Amino acid sequence: MPKKVDHEARRQEISEALFRLANTRGVDGVSLRDVATEAGISLGRIQHYFRTKDELLLFALRHINHMATERIRQCIEALAEDPTPRTVLRACCAGMLPLDPESRAGLLVAAAYYSRAVHDPALGAEARDGIPKLRDFFTDQLRLAAARGELPPERATEDEAMLLISLTDGLGSYVLLGVHEPEKALDLLDRHLERLFEVRGDAGSEAGP
C-alpha cells in the first residue's frame, strides 16, 4: 500500500476506536491513551497520527460528516424513482437521527466535539461547516415542492429549511438522552412535515385572498 494511503487508513482505524469508546462510555474525559488502548497500539504510535485529542476529534468529526453525507445519499437513492421533495427531505432528516449504532456513535462524537467547539473558533467553524450546504439543499427541495404545487410558496425559504434542521437536531439529542424513542422522534418529524406541506384549500392569513 502506498505510504499516504496507509497513513490515512491508520487514522481511520484510530478514529473508529474513538467511535467504539463513544458508544460504550462517551468521550468526555477520554484521553489519547484510552484511544490507543482501545485501538491496540501504543500512545507513542497514536501521537504519530494525532498530536492532541482535539486533532483526533477534528479528524473524527470530518470522518463522521463524510459518513453522514454518504448515509443520507444512500437513503435518497433507496427511495422509489422520482421521489417527491417531501419524501427526500424526510429521508434526509431520518438519516440525521440516531436510529442505528453508526449514526448514534456519530452524534455522540459530535456532541463531545460540540461542547469544545463553542469555545474554539477553529473547531466551531468545522462543526458549522456542513450546515450551509444542508440548508441550501433543503431550501432547493422546498422550492421544487412549491413549484410542483405541493408546498405553499411562501414557505419555500431558507428559514423553513433551518427550522426543519434545528428541529431534527433537537429530536436527535432527545433520542440519545432517552427522552424520545426513535419511533417517537420520527413521528414528531412527520407531524412537522405534515403541517409544513399542508396546502390550504382556502385563503389563510398568510396566503391572502
Place this chain on the structure above:
Amino acid sequence: MPKKVDHEARRQEISEALFRLANTRGVDGVSLRDVATEAGISLGRIQHYFRTKDELLLFALRHINHMATERIRQCIEALAEDPTPRTVLRACCAGMLPLDPESRAGLLVAAAYYSRAVHDPALGAEARDGIPKLRDFFTDQLRLAAARGELPPERATEDEAMLLISLTDGLGSYVLLGVHEPEKALDLLDRHLERLFEVRGDAGSEAGP
C-alpha cells in the same frame, strides 16, 4: 450561619465557579482541581463538598434547572395581565434559549453533562427529570388555548408539546454553536408558533368538513 446553610452556600459558590469556567473555556476536560483554582480554594477543600466531578456536575445541573425554572417563572410573571396561552408558551421557550450569560452558562454545563448522561443511567434520569413536568405544563397551555378557540383542538396534545420543546432545544444548541443569532432563533420559534396556532377559516384535511 447554621452549619447546614453554610454547607449549601459553599456548594453553590463552587458550582458558580464551574459556571464561570463553562462560559470561558467549557467544561470538557475541566478537573476538580481547575474548579478549586477558579473558586480560590484548595483541592482538599473542594473534595469536602464534592468527591468527584460527576457529583459537582449533578449538583450544578440541579442548580441550573432550579435557576431556569425561576427564570421562566419570572418571564411569565413579567407578562401583561391575563396573557394568552400562546404568549406564555413563547415566554417559556424564550427562557430556555441562551439569550443571556446566565442561561448560556446553564446550557453549556447541561451540554457537558449531557454527553456523560447518555452513558450513565443515574445521570440520565436527572437530565431527563424536568422534561415531563415541562411537557405537562405545555400541554395544559395548549388545552387552554384550544378551549379558548385559539388553537385547533386536535393540536392540544402531548406530542405538540414535545415537538415545541424539542425544537427549542435544537434552536438553543445552534445559538451556542454560532449557527443562529439569538434573534434568528426567536424568529424561527415564532414561525413555528404561528403555524401551530393557525386556526383555519376553512375545512383542512385534519379538521374535517
